[in-house]
Amino acid sequence: MSGALGSPRLHRRTLGSTNARAQELAAAGAPHGTIVTAAEQTAGRGRQGRAWSTPAGTALAVSVVLRDPPPLVTLAAALAVADVAVALDADGRAPAIKWPNDVLLDGRKVSGILAEGRLQERWAVLGIGINVAVPAETFPPELRERATTLGREPGDVEEALALLLAALERWLEAPAPQLLEAYRARDALAGRTIAWEGGSGVADGIADDGRLRVRTDDGGERLLDAGEVHLGALPR
Known part of the structure; x- marks a missing residue:
């Protein structure tokens, strides 16, 4: 996998899902x-089937076609979003990452990341949404304790896109040890008690293959895969 990200670009004022359209293009x-x-995304999706909407003109919604994506692609995406937050967050908050790819500012989620594709055909689509200029008061009541925004202006969405693509290029090309070191430095779960379907334990860092290492309540160790678990809420 090599080459610059961002060209060609298909932009729509309103689109159901950037990921769905990008998958169509990748397959073709x-x-x-x-x-x-898309300036407005009406049927975006997050991990585990959650909805991710993009209010018109105030959030970044982008999906990237990747040929021969690396194994740690979603971790690379989270680090790229964290770099954008460092550059643009109006309040200067330090980003942390809740495994596998929830980028948090003060414990609240500022972005959504979803990788989909056909690995047998050696391509993936990486969808990323970032709340660049979404007014905090416009979040639905059920999200106000869990979501946040960079607090920028609508005109900053394009800058966020440029920063994101540049950072994503760097992290996709980074050697795995360098990527994992940077990711572990932003690990929001390390040392915290977590629960998942069928068990609980204490998060004990990120394994070299990107899975979450957990010390279980019976003193053992377990490696959790992102596609198989539902983590409990992160304490704030």
Whole structure:
């Protein structure tokens, strides 16, 4: 996998899902680095089937076609979003990452990341949404304790896109040890008690293959895969 991200670009004023459109393009042979963006996304999806909406003109919604994506692609995406937050957060908050790819500011989620694709055909689509300029008061009541925004202006969405693509290029090309070291430095779960379907324990860092290492209540160790577990809420 090599090459710059961001060209060609398909942009729509309103789109149901940038990921769905990017998958169509990838299946039709779109080159590595193709992106789909939308000023408003009406049917976006997050991990585990959750909805991720993009209010018109105030959030970044982009999906990137990746050919031969690396194994740690979602961790790379989280680090790229964290770099954007460092550069643009109006309050200067330090980002942390709740495994596998929830980027948090003061314990609240500022972005959504979803990787989908056909690995047998050696491509994936990486969808990323960032609350760049979403007014905090417009979050639905059920999200106000769990979501946040960078607090920027609508005109900053394009800057966020440029920063994100540049950071994503760096992390996708980074050697795995360098990527894991940076990710572990932002690990929001380390040392915290967590629960998942069928068990509980204490988060004990990130394994070299990107799975979450957990010390179980019976003194053992378990490696959790992102596609198989539902983590309990992160204490604030």
